[in-house]
Amino acid sequence: MPLKERVLVVEDEKSIGHFVATVLTSNNYDVIVAHTGAEALAMVTSQSPDLVLLDLGLPDMDGTSIIKTVRSWSRLPIIVVSARMHERDKVEALDMGADDYITKPFGPSELLARIRAAIRHAGAAEAFPGAAPAEKYQVGDLVIDYDKRQVLVAGVNVRLTQNEYRIIALLGRHAGRVLTYDYLLREIWGANPRGDNQILRVNMANIRRKIEKNPAEPQYIFTEAGVGYRLWEGD
Amino acid sequence: MPRLSVKDSLFTAAAIMVSSGLCGILSLFGSGDVHVPLVFVLTVLVVSRLTEGYFYGIFTSIAAVFGVNYVFTYPYFAFDFTIAGYPLMFLSMLAVSLITSALTTQIKQQEKLRIETEKEKLRANLLRAISHDLRTPLTSIAGSTSILLEDENRLSGEQKRLLLQEVRDDALWLIHLMENLLSITRIGGEARIRKHLELLEELTGAAVHKFRKNCPAVHLRVTAPDEPIFVPMDIVLIEQVLVNLLENAVIHGKTLTHIDLSIALEDGMAVFSVENDGEWIDARVLPHIFDGYGVRADEKRGAGERRNMGIGLSVCRSIVKAHGGDIYAENTPPRGVRFRFSLPLKDMKDRADDGAKEGKEGDNAS
Numbered sequence: 001m002p003l004k005e006r007v008l009v010v011e012d013e014k015s016i017g018h019f020v021a022t023v024l025t026s027n028n029y030d031v032i033v034a035h036t037g038a039e040a041l042a043m044v045t046s047q048s049p050d051l052v053l054l055d056l057g058l059p060d061m062d063g064t065s066i067i068k069t070v071r072s073w074s075r076l077p078i079i080v081v082s083a084r085m086h087e088r089d090k091v092e093a094l095d096m097g098a099d100d101y102i103t104k105p106f107g108p109s110e111l112l113a114r115i116r117a118a119i120r121h122a123g124a125a126e127a128f129p130g131a132a133p134a135e136k137y138q139v140g141d142l143v144i145d146y147d148k149r150q151v152l153v154a155g156v157n158v159r160l161t162q163n164e165y166r167i168i169a170l171l172g173r174h175a176g177r178v179l180t181y182d183y184l185l186r187e188i189w190g191a192n193p194r195g196d197n198q199i200l201r202v203n204m205a206n207i208r209r210k211i212e213k214n215p216a217e218p219q220y221i222f223t224e225a226g227v228g229y230r231l232w233e234g235d
Numbered sequence: 236m237p238r239l240s241v242k243d244s245l246f247t248a249a250a251i252m253v254s255s256g257l258c259g260i261l262s263l264f265g266s267g268d269v270h271v272p273l274v275f276v277l278t279v280l281v282v283s284r285l286t287e288g289y290f291y292g293i294f295t296s297i298a299a300v301f302g303v304n305y306v307f308t309y310p311y312f313a314f315d316f317t318i319a320g321y322p323l324m325f326l327s328m329l330a331v332s333l334i335t336s337a338l339t340t341q342i343k344q345q346e347k348l349r350i351e352t353e354k355e356k357l358r359a360n361l362l363r364a365i366s367h368d369l370r371t372p373l374t375s376i377a378g379s380t381s382i383l384l385e386d387e388n389r390l391s392g393e394q395k396r397l398l399l400q401e402v403r404d405d406a407l408w409l410i411h412l413m414e415n416l417l418s419i420t421r422i423g424g425e426a427r428i429r430k431h432l433e434l435l436e437e438l439t440g441a442a443v444h445k446f447r448k449n450c451p452a453v454h455l456r457v458t459a460p461d462e463p464i465f466v467p468m469d470i471v472l473i474e475q476v477l478v479n480l481l482e483n484a485v486i487h488g489k490t491l492t493h494i495d496l497s498i499a500l501e502d503g504m505a506v507f508s509v510e511n512d513g514e515w516i517d518a519r520v521l522p523h524i525f526d527g528y529g530v531r532a533d534e535k536r537g538a539g540e541r542r543n544m545g546i547g548l549s550v551c552r553s554i555v556k557a558h559g560g561d562i563y564a565e566n567t568p569p570r571g572v573r574f575r576f577s578l579p580l581k582d583m584k585d586r587a588d589d590g591a592k593e594g595k596e597g598d599n600a601s
Contacts, residue, residue: 087471105410198465201434205463208436216439216459216498223437225470 004030005119008049010040010066011081012059020053023108024115037061044070051119054098055081056089064089064096071097077118081106087226094180094227101178101227117176117233137172139234142211142220144172151211158210163188164203168211168231171221176233178224204229243286247295251302254278258307271307272328275299279332283339292336300329357549360526361419364546368412372405411482415550418475422557430467430558430582435459435498435505438470442477443496450485454493466505467582472554479547480509480574488513488572504560504577512571516564524564525552551576 007029011017014035021031032047034040037058044052052070056063067078080093080101090101099118102111137144141154149165151158160168166188171179181197189199208215222230258271279299283292304325305314316325379398383390390398422428439457446455477496484494491513499506516524525548548564555562555576562576 105407196432198432201432201437201465202463205434205436209463214457215436215463217443217457218436218440222444223441225438225441225474 004028005050006030006032006047007115008032008034008040008043008047008052010034010037010052010058010063011055012036012057013055016055020111023111027112029115037063037066040066041069044074044076049076051115051122052076052078053081053115054078056086056093057083064092067093067096067098075122077122079114079118090227091180091182094178095182099177121174121177137175139175139232140219142232144169146172153211160207160210161203164207164210167200167203168207168221171229171231175231178228178230180228184228239290240287243291246286247282247291250278250282251295251298255302255306258303262307271303272324272331275303275328276332276335279336280339283336284343289337289340292340293333296329296332296336299332300325303328361546361549364549365412365416368546369409372408376402376405412546414475415479415546418472418550419553421469421472422553428469428472428557430469432465433468433470433473435464435466438466438468438473438477439496439498441470442474442481445474445478446481449482453485453491455481456493456495458495458497460498460500464500464505464580466578466580468558468578469554473558473578476551476554476576477507477509479551480576483547483574484509484511484513484572487516490514490570500580501577503580505580506575506577508573508575510567510571510573514572515566515570516572518566521564521566525549525562 007024009017009020009024009031011020011033012035017033017035021033024031032043032049034043037060040052040054040058043049054063054066058066063080067080070076070078077099078097080090080098081104082090082093082101083104093101099121100114102114135145135147137146143152145152146169149169151160151165151168167184170184170187181200185197185200188203204221205215208218208221211220212218220232222232224230254274254277258274261270261274276299279292279295282295283289286292301314304316304321306312308321309315309318316322379402383395383398387395436459439459443455443457446453481494481496484491488494488511491511493512495508495510497508497510499508552562555578559579560577562574564572564574567573
């Protein structure tokens with residue numbers, strides 16, 4: 001039997017912590033629970049978990065400072081748990097180095113999918129450090145070919161501009177994870193002194209028109225309101 | 236306590252100067268100075284209407300009486316209230332301007348008060364609806380879980396499953412309710428909503444994605460303009476409006492087979508339309524559907540109506556109004572219901588009269 005993956009659940013609400021622990025244990029994860037930020041930091045070092053599920057609203061310290069501390073020495077995947085209305089918290093956490101977020105309330109299947117995706121991404125990066133990254137990303141009818149720098153939809157080559165290609169390639173490399181507006185802007189255009197994301201939006205609108213059947217009901221690129229974009233990773 | 240502000244002081248000074256100038260010009264043409272008091276009473280009216288509190292109106296009245304006496308009446312450029320007829324004339328001028336000023340200010344304050352009361356009423360209705368909506372599912376959750384804990388061995392697997400299903404449905408409903416309430420706090424108070432330019436397709440994409448997660452079986456068609464269009468909005472709130480309208484259609488449509496979500500541009504507005512082919516809304520409920528207590532009529536029709544959307548729809552209206560738009564509901568022949576709401580394409584700076592217009596929509600859908 002393969003070694004169980006260990007998830008550190010950082011949650012001050014006992015009932016939610018219990019619910020999450022039950023879901024994860026019954027799905028073959030090894031679960032450890034921390035109720036405070038201090039406890040969490042101690043456990044990250046002593047128990048070496050494979051993933052941290054971090055609730056941002058902790059009693060003793062700001063959740064983002066935990067991300068910062070962990071990120072200063074580890075690539076350990078972190079999924080942030082946050083409330084719906086708090087887009088700024090999410091953006092801040094992602095920019096601080098969190099891998100993904102999940103919005104309360106969430107169901108077991110959504111939670112498990114996010115955890116699987118995050119562990120897989122981390123595993124892929126860790127297993128072959130320095131290895132050539134994947135040559136292709138494929139989901140549904142969409143293929144991103146990194147070698148030839150082209151995107152195919154149902155086998156047909158889609159004509160993208162340089163920047164459009166770079167955006168979708170970036171989303172493809174992080175498929176299933178949300179990339180914030182700021183991150184994308186920085187990666188594609190460098191510094192963004194104007195502080196607005198109009199240029200990214202316009203490029204995104206063009207990409208949608210080229211790869212989606214109905215841009216108003218996208219199948220591949222999802223918008224996370226107020227946070228960023230996420231490329232579909234399959235069901 | 237006079238509430239003084241630089242803006243109002245400057246405005247008052249300017250008004251007095253303009254009317255003095257006007258009187259000066261008029262007296263070049265005219266015989267006599269009959270127009271002078273009238274011009275100044277008008278000035279008092281304008282100042283009282285457009286400044287804060289009583290102070291500026293009263294100040295202008297007194298300044299006008301002395302100013303007119305000093306400048307425009309014989310002896311010119313000197314005070315003299317003693318000439319025959321003058322005491323009466325200036326006293327009546329003072330009285331007229333003071334009364335004008337006081338009445339104007341009072342009307343203004345009553346209007347403010349009326350809007351406040353209106354808001355208060357909305358809030359009270361909402362609270363009533365909320366506590367009703369909270370009590371029902373909570374009672375059932377507490378009841379079901381107690382039975383499960385106490386009589387575990389006497390219940391069949393099927394019974395347990397049903398009870399748990401209901402507990403989950405009730406909990407989901409409470410979450411839904413809470414998200415709507417949170418939306419209100421986000422609009423609430425005097426703090427304006429934070430609008431950003433958002434792409435319509437990203438809005439529909441996000442809303443549809445969320446809706447699909449909850450109701451995967453419903454056939455939903457989305458149509459939007461071909462070109463990318465930016466609209467100023469708080470996207471999280473407008474997403475909530477769309478999800479509310481879509482879920483509302485599913486919950487109440489009963490015979491519904493599909494929903495159409497379409498967006499068109501009309502007269503500087505983005506007009507959203509959520510249309511289904513489900514059951515009509517009761518004509519008696521329709522005019523009050525956004526009030527947050529349309530609930531009551533439903534309730535009497537039977538226990539099955541528990542999942543009302545009273546709060547959801549009233550939240551929709553509050554959100555749309557706060558964006559400077561409007562929302563309507565109508566039954567469409569031969570069957571089906573259409574909800575339409577609009578958002579201005581340009582950010583309108585003034586929403587001063589938002590509160591005053593509330594409460595008359597719902598029955599005049601275009």
